[in-house]
Amino acid sequence: MATPATPQLLQALRARYGLSQAQLAEYLSVSRAQVSMAEQGRRTLSAALWARLQPLVAVLENPAAATGAQPEGIDAAGREALQRRLRECTQEAAELRQELGQLRARAVQYQAVLRELLPLLLPLTEAAGADPARAWLLARQSEAAAELHRSGAAAQMLLELRIEALDYEAAQAALRLARATNLMG
Known part of the structure; x- marks a missing residue:
């Protein structure tokens, strides 16, 4: 089941990966203003856009699910x-x-x-x-x-x-x- 789209979730995704609104907008092929309004709760992203973000949302919910989630050793x-x-x-x-x-x-x-x-x-x-x-x-x-x-x-x-x-x-x-x-x- 997909996680509900919330402004906080969008902000958390950007924070986790150090992405600017412009970078996330580029990935989603939308304007930076659209991402900004979605983060402010003034606009919602489409279900298709949220579907593109679901793999990242899954990592936020369960960091161990990420590929290579085990801590890296040193060289x-x-x-x-x-x-x-x-x-x-x-x-x-x-x-x-x-x-x-x-x-x-x-x-x-x-x-x-x-x-x-x-x-x-x-x-x-x-x-x-x-x-x-x-x-x-x-x-x-x-x-x-x-x-x-x-x-x-x-x-x-x-x-x-x-x-x-x-x-x-x-x-x-x-x-x-x-x-x-x-x-x-």
């Missing part, structure tokens, strides 16, 4: 591109994990300077009047504060975000490769 070049990106993401994430470990270790060292070294030694330099030692400690304090800014919690979190993003991208690439392989087999 060898596409698989290679996905595999390459998977390797790149995996390798970059591993390198960033190493960098994150180093960042954390530096942060621990500079925190130790600020929380342990300075509080223990600074009072001794004041009591002994050791100006060179005091200057050295103050320089270490300045260095530690600057390094903690570069390697502290915020820097670590930003690096963790990059790692998580790369892990996610790698997982998605692997998933798509698996799907493509299943479609091929």
Whole structure:
């Protein structure tokens, strides 16, 4: 049984296939204005014209009925591109994990300077009047504060975000490769 002709159905057909009113009118051998009026509900297309559209309407109603409706796999070049990106993401994430470990270790060292070294030694330099030692400690304090800014919690979190993003991208690439392989087999 034929699907009833409606303006919405005509619009859906055009949208599905990316056709302009002029292109559909050309296929049906009618004017673009006739297609436009049919889409607006101001005019109806003849039964003969709707009959020409029925194979397309059937696809709208049941997309699996279309010829070749199964998802297409990717070609060898596409698989290679996905595999390459998977390797790149995996390798970059591993390198960033190493960098994150180093960042954390530096942060621990500079925190130790600020929380342990300075509080223990600074009072001794004041009591002994050791100006060179005091200057050295103050320089270490300045260095530690600057390094903690570069390697502290915020820097670590930003690096963790990059790692998580790369892990996610790698997982998605692997998933798509698996799907493509299943479609091929």
